[in-house]
Amino acid sequence: MSIETVDSIGYVVALEGTKIRVNLLEGHKGQLASHRRGVSSVSQPGDLIGLDAGTNLVVARVTDMAFVDPDKAHTSNVGTMNVTDTPLRQLIAYSIGYVYQDGASRKFISESWKLPTLGAKAIPLSSDYLETIYGVNEDEKESTIELGRDSRTKTTKINVGLNSLLSRHLAVLGSTGYGKSNFNALLSQRIREKFKSSRLVIFDINGEYADAFIGQARVKETILGSVPIPSPDIFDGRHPVYHRIPYQAFGYAGLIKLLRPSDKTQLPALRNALKSLHMVCAGNNGTILTGETIPPSTTQNWFELVDDCRQDGQEQLSKWLMKLRSNSLGHFPTWPPFKALANLVAEFGCQAFMPNGTSKRDAFSYGNVLPLVKIIQQLVDDPRFNNVVNLSGGQAINNPTAMWGEEIEKEVDYIFGKKSGEVQDWDVHIINLKNIADDHSPMILGSLLEMYADVLFKRGQDKNYPTMLLLEEAHHYLRDPFSEESAQLKAYERLAKEGRKFNCSLLVSTQRPSELSSTVLAMCSNWISLRLTNERDINALRHAIENGNEHTLSEISGLPRGDAIGFGSAFNIPIRFSIDEAKPKPKSSDAAFASIWS
Ligand SMILES: Nc1ncnc2c1ncn2[C@@H]1O[C@H](COP(=O)(O)OP(=O)(O)OP(=O)(O)O)[C@@H](O)[C@H]1O
Ligand SMILES: [Mg+2]
Incomplete structure (x- = not known):
């Protein structure tokens, strides 16, 4: 024409x-x-x-x-x-x-x-x-994903090139109920229809996504937590796997982040404790023991590690701690329970030397590590934490020098998928996180991402299978819950900054962009914004996008349900479009007051 x-x-x-x-x-x-x-x-x-x-x-x-x-x-x-x-x-x-x-x-x-x-x-x-x-660039014509139709005429299909959309990260923003989950489900479905070997991992906070994949092959759902919540008709014809993360899978560094010791006295004690874990075991009645057999004797010589600074056996303490520190005791065949960490921290923290060469447990020093001991004990006693993280130990330790790395890799293989070239039995892994308590989700999910980042960097650039990681309700855990430690580079920021090089694309979905880590938001190269009404949220978006297009931003607060504005490298110009409906739909979170109450 x-x-x-x-x-x-x-x-x-x-x-x-x-x-x-x-x-x-x-x-x-x-x-x-x-x-x-x-x-x-x-x-x-x-x-x-x-x-x-x-x-x-x-x-x-x-x-x-x-x-x-x-x-x-x-x-x-x-x-x-x-x-x-x-x-x-x-x-x-x-x-x-x-x-x-x-x-x-x-x-x-x-x-x-x-x-x-x-x-x-x-x-x-x-x-x-x-x-x-x-439209999309010539070189991406063959690999496009259709997202919907332009809002004004509803005649023009909105396509985006897959590589432009995912090669850096994608943010999906919108107030509650305006269609984020629908968009995420739609995108996942369309990717799978067109790209047969795609790999998606979904952090499904509310347990909505299983419905969107019913009837498909190579989809796996894992519910984090040990107790199945009875819900007979929801996962129709499907068999979610219940899984608890073994505590040791958080890794040496991950556990330090999880427990947040103070630098001065608690951190050294925790480090020593983590390094000694393979040399302790659980005895009867919840006791934690270390021990050795000195040939030619064949009987084990035991020492009980306590967490309450009592005086029994305190003269022997420093002798045993020395052995633990120097790693000179043999390792036990299995991981001890998580609780052992509390005892080890208490002992390493309270040890004081006496002038005559013996040792004692010193109440003052103990006081310094007591808060950390309490944190560990509280986690052990918290049924919500226990439900998601397996604290009982018992998994085999084959080689103490590789024991942390092995556990992390096993867990990452399970949750995020194996590296390129290894056989993988799923393409979509829905990790149902509804059992994780809100106050635990930053640390548990943060640690999971930490593990993933760690393994990615170890695997190296070519070894990681290209994976899209869909993070729902990301404002819960992609932010620093302990802002006083802001100097620490967070795993998700590392993933956001460098994940691209390691074939990991994040889809960050949130209703509160202002509560999301600003680094993550800024590292996205594409944004799909549904209606946002809060001024702070719109401002967060304004700061993240390079050429703040005021006109576009002003439209965001008036978008109807299912309409979005897409902008970023996958879009030639900011485009307002109506998102297609996902088929099948994710489980809708709209409450049906009228029908239930009538
Ligand atoms: N593009 C669309 N076309 C038709 N209906 C839609 C569309 N997007 C969303 N809906 C409907 O709107 C409702 C809410 O959508 P959805 O659950 O995706 O919102 P959400 O943004 O994820 O909300 P929340 O923040 O609470 O998770 C659903 O019932 C869904 O079917
Ligand atoms: Mg949702």
Whole structure:
């Protein structure tokens, strides 16, 4: 279609800097302009209009519309314009790019420097032009994902290139109930339909996503937590696996982060405790023991480690701690219970040397490590923590020098999938996190991400299978819950910053972008924003996106359910579109008050 064949609806009467003034022809009145190739409207600010610039078509976004007095308007008879007494309709638009013909195909370049000439024809954009403008780069034509239709005309399909969308991270934002889960489910489904070897891991906070994959192969659901919650008809025909994370899978560094010792006295005690774990075991009645057999004797010589600073056996304490410190005791065949950490921390923390070479448990020093001992004991006693994290130990220790690494890798293989080249029995892993208490989710999920980041970096760039990690309700755990330790680089920030190089793409979904780590938000290269009403949330978005497009941002607070604005590297221009409905849908969280109450 050449530009000449399209009826013009107006013409350019002024160029003021980048501001383009267009007078509409009498017949069009700025209402819906339609023609045989589809419909595009220029009746509202935000709409797009085409302006003839010779070989190119300049595309401009309308920002203002007004009546102008005909006397003040351009009065010569350009085009078919007749100056009558009726006021003129005038548009103000800003150039956002241009379309040009490249051989057989048409291309859109998003550059605002190209302007039409005075008097240039203004034409409505047909849907094939819109497809070019909203479309994807030539090199990604074969690997696109359809997300929905443009909101205004509902005729133009909105496609994005998969690589542009995922090669850096994607943020999906929106107030509760406006369609984030629907979008995430839709995207996952469309990726799977088109890309047979895709791998997705979903942190499903509310247990909604299983429904969206029913009837599909190679999907696995794991419910974190040991106690099945009876819910007969929800996971119809499916068998979720119940899984608890063994505490040692958090790793040496992960447990230090989890327990947050104070630097001065608690950290050294905890370090020693973690390094000694393989040399202690559980005895009867909850006792924690260490011991050795000195040949030729065959009987084990035991020492009880206590967590309460009592005086029994204190003379022997330093002798045994020395052995633990120097790693000179043999290792037990299995991991001790988590509780052993409390005893080890207490003993390493309270030890005091006596002038005569013996030792004692010193109450003052004990007081310094007591808060840490209490934290460990509280976690042991907390049924909600126990439900998700396996604290009982008992897994085999084969080689003490590799014991931490092995446990982390096993867990990462299970949750996030094995490395490239290894056999994997699922493509989608839904990790149902509904059993995790809100106050534990930052530390547990933070630690899981920490483990993943650790293993990714160890595996190296080529070894990690490309994985999309969908993080629902990310504001719960992608933020620093203990802001006083802000100097520490958080695992998720590491993932966000460098995950791309390791073939890991994050999809961060949240209703509170202002509560999300700003690093994570800024590391995203694409944003899909559904309706956001809170000023702070909109501001967070404003700070994260490179060229804050005020007009686009102002639309966000008025979007209806299911409508979103997409912007970033996968989109030529910020696009407002209506998201398709996921089929099947994720479990909706809308409460049905009326039907249940009636
Ligand atoms: N594009 C859409 N088309 C039709 N219906 C939609 C669309 N998006 C969402 N809905 C409907 O809106 C309801 C809420 O959507 P959804 O659960 O995706 O919201 P949410 O943003 O994830 O909310 P929350 O923050 O509470 O998790 C659902 O019943 C869903 O079916
Ligand atoms: Mg949701």
